[in-house]
Amino acid sequence: MGEYRHTGGHHVHAKKAFEGHINYDPKKGFSISNELMAKIGVQHKVVTIAQQKLFRELGKSGKPNTMKEHTRIAVEVLIKGGATKEKARSLVATSLNDLRNKGVRVPTDIPWFKTK
Template structure:
């Protein structure tokens, strides 16, 4: 886990959500490597598919586009991709590290709802 430029893999908070944000650099975005996901039994494709579905639901709901909603989606997506192998608490722990990284970069709000602009 760490900055995307070192780990590759999956941005825990969807990088598309922060495109154009003055303080966001996707290369520094918090990510988990494909190898680490595999070791935890996380299916990267399923995580991304769940993210797309949940962001679509957020867009249709009319709820505000907040970092809180994006954090919820990140947790639910990891749990879904873990297919019973990753607990909710494990996912929350990973996502909290991503959230700390965003806050340290002074990224407090998303710029868009990914795949729904």
């Protein structure tokens, strides 16, 4: 776990959601390595597919694009990928604290959803 530039792997909160934010650097975004994902039984491909689906659903729903929604999605996709509920919540809490500490409090976009 740590900054993407050191771990590679998966950004727990989708990096695409914060592109263009003045305080966000995807290389410094909180991530979990492919090795850690394998160790806790999380399949990266399943997580990514679930992210795409849930973000498209968020976009189509008309709900506000909030950090609360992004955090909910981050937990759900880790669980869908194979993490326990407790592990998913713990990883997402760490990611959320990291974003807050860096001054990132709102998403800039809904990933994988483009308006017409």
